[in-house]
Amino acid sequence: MLVAIKNSRLLREVSGTLLVMRETFITILPLYMLMSLLDLASTLIPDSGSQHSIYGVVQLISFPVKRALPFAVATLLGYKLARHRRIDPLVGALISGVSFAVVVAPMAAASDSTVASVLPSVYSILLPLLSIFLLVMIRRCRFLQINGKEVSHLLATSINSILPAVCIVLINGLLWHWLSSLLISSISSPGDYLTHLPVLVQGSIRVVAVHVLWFLGIHGNYVYTSLMYGNDLNQIVIHQFTLGSLLNTFVLFGGAGGTLSMMVAIFLRRHTMRQSVVAKISLPLQLFNLNDILIFGYPIVFNPYLLVPFIGFPLVGFWLAYTVAALDLIPLVENVHWIVPFGINAWHAGGGSLLTIGFQLLMLIIGAGMYYPFLALESGDSIRQKLKKVFATDELPDAQLEVTEEGYFHRQQQVMQSHAQAMEAFKLLAAGKLELWYQPQIDVRSMQLYGFEALLRLRMPDGKIIGPWFIEKLENAGYSNALNNWVINQALEDLHQWKAQGFEPRISLNLTADFLSSEEKVKALLARIDTSLFHLNLEMLESSFTDQFSDLVRNVSMLRDNGVTLAIDDFGTGYSNLALLHKLGIDSVKLDRSLVADSATPRGELLYRELCGLLKAFDYRLVAEGVETKEQLDFVSTCGIDIVQGWYFAAALPPAEAMHYAPPAQTDAETKTNIDATST
Structure with missing residues (x-):
């Protein structure tokens, strides 16, 4: 141990x-x-x-x-x-x-x-x-x-x-x-020990040594050439064509590691935004075989995912190019300098031969093929593909973590931690089946069913139902849009099935603020729903207000204009900023369950009453979460609460049971007491 x-x-x-x-x-x-x-x-x-x-x-x-x-x-x-x-x-x-x-x-x-x-x-x-x-x-x-x-x-x-x-x-x-x-x-003089070796061996040693140095952050070409006096590059491969020209034309296009092939693989994979931007910035210089930006900015240096292709492709590529050249399978008539761009160097080397240019293109494709699987491994493509199967959506963006004052090291720690948490959550998701369950919401005055809140649940193979603790881990890893889309799709499917059976309840969906801040996503949602057919309410956490608050206000207004109501969920757990709440223009406020639990104390009771009074003065519809006892129900009823939700009435129910749910019957005296208390 x-x-x-x-x-x-x-x-x-x-x-x-x-x-x-x-x-x-x-x-x-x-x-x-x-x-x-x-x-x-x-x-x-x-x-x-x-x-x-x-x-x-x-x-x-x-x-x-x-x-x-x-x-x-x-x-x-x-x-x-x-x-x-x-x-x-x-x-x-x-x-x-x-x-x-x-x-x-x-x-x-x-x-x-x-x-x-x-x-x-x-x-x-x-x-x-x-x-x-x-x-x-x-x-x-x-x-x-x-x-x-x-x-x-x-x-x-x-x-x-x-x-x-x-x-x-x-x-x-x-x-x-x-x-x-x-x-x-x-x-x-290290060069003296190697000049007597065959050219194939000299080239192999150079390729491996140079790229190991580059991988360690040392300028491999400068260090190795200084040690060897550059003599090894002047060795003749065939006719007058040198080892240096062979490497520059058919192996090291774009710079060390043949990273022009890596760029092709990046664009084919539709890599993450950050990596694609680095590749695009590096492209103009790579035309002259300078790839320092890609090596240090991507980075390739100390990147274990790219160690194999960065060293392996130049080595395998050199062996293949040397074999083709030594067998005189392609025309090689003129030496080229290392700065001559891709394509042009092959045209010069072969004297305009299409065969030589075609072989260079083949080497580029081989290099891209070698880089492709390792880029997929690096970007966590496996978890993305598996999550696509779970959520049945292509919208799975990579996590975009901002660079903090701690720099690259701190950011990389966050990436690794969020990836590990996402993998932990995914193992659970892969073992079970996601379902949407519905917790009843009761109108305090009539004690009739007001609607349902849709909640994620996971059904395991043994029938056990697991709560949504995995949501935060997936959101931290950048998969909040996938969760939002799955919830919307499943809720609409349930609503259609209910409507076909004559059941048309009001549904509340929890969506993240980044979803509601996106005009594109909000318009796509409105295009999918018909508010004349469905009563839809969207909820967002008070603690999830984003920097794009002006976008959030605009989109909330757009939703309200189209008949969709909005609520702030878990109010009282964040900053409880009433000024932002007023600017946002929402319809309902859901008070967090912790406030109901604390109401058993004198200070907690006073806080709950005063908070309800203040919110009612702004004409918000109030929803009490976490009502678990008759005493709590009676208390929140006297505070001006409009809607109650909690285990006193029912826990979250599967769709089939929710359709047949009815609140427990109360006596006329109890109903009158609740109505009078609310009026007071």
Whole structure:
């Protein structure tokens, strides 16, 4: 048991760290894009040999940007890791940034080794991880720390960070100096070990290494090419056609990972709004094979769902393209540069041959086919398809969670939590059958049936009936529209069946505020119902008022103009904002059952009476929920309540029983007492 708990904690910690690292690379995306655009500009602009030319200016800017990128990654990652571990993030950023500047940067600048030139990119990730880990360990010792009560909190934080900062910088200096010396002395020229291998093996090693680096957030092409001096890309595959041209034309279209294929799969799947927007933004740059936005903004970095296709397609694609080229099955007459757009590069490579262009299109389709199932897995397509069967509707939008101040990590936690809750609810839904039951509502003055409130129930295979605790979990995961649509469809079906048997009751349906805020959905609802045939009342929670309040007011007015009445449900559990209630223009107010339960106390009784009096002054029809005893019925009758609902009369009933329901008979004296009390 203890081992399982430790493993669970370790898994959560690793998962949290990966999410923080993804957030870091999303934040640093502008700097990555700047570096890629500068590389593109230096390729497109001819070198005139003058430092004052446009080419010279581009080169002048490129050098400090490339040098600053690892430092920026180290500092920002230290900041976000510290915040994740509930440490002052500025202290984490300062320690990581200073360690990198003092230890790594001078070491790389002082050495001419190829390994030393790429170590900053690797250390920019490893160093903050170690620094924050050491900071947590040192702080647990509480050695020579002062209490924040003795001095200001800011001063205490700064003083308590001095010793850990000094220790961590020293440890980093010794460790990285030893590690760098070992690497530099033992690996002077990695390219020398690989140039003697077959081209197929060289290409396979490059593809895997580059894409693993990209997946870890490291500029794979830059690091690997620096280590290999770019010689492997100049290896001849067939005739004069090089390995670099083969990869750029038939494998890496759109950038690393062949992500142009991924974009095709995204649009074919009609992916979520957020992912489609990222893909569309990335498209113009992907025409020149720059996909930094997709890698860091989608993101692909540290995304376990896309690890297999991001590495697998380039590798499989390279093997297939190499085989076709080596067998001379397609014309390959001219080498192409990496920036030449998709389609044009195939046209140049094959000398205008349709066979070469067709093979490139085939590779694009193969790549899309490899990405497609993993995109489906990532977006939770399985639960969506199964929920479609449960609710019999296509309207199942993905949850759109706003980015909070906690950033990507916090948002991703919310997504995972809501998905887990939705899965829990779905397992229950898949095992049973959704039904709509109806709880009677009684007119206090006549003690006759006024109508019914429709309530969701779940019938299990053993006949057990389960209440709708799963509704909130599905709404949090973004499936409220599916619930609304199912309720409307089932209620209309029941109403038609009742009407055919001469039963025409008034029905109250609970709908979410986001549904009522949508003009499109409200108009669609009105188009489906005939208020001359059905008496329909819609209810919404008082606590569910949305930011689109003006839209809600307009749509409520539209519904009332078409004969649909509206009520506020569970009044008294939210802010009880009478000003908003007045602006909304609703007809009825349902007082929450908790208010009836509290009326047994003097303060609760006074609150209930005064609240009813205030609402009646605004001419609202009042409905009391949760009436379970004769004493409660008598009490709410004296408070001006018009309609009562609760177990005193009946619990929710299945449609067949609801059609034959009649309120329990009362004596004439009881009826007269209730009427007189209400009048009073």
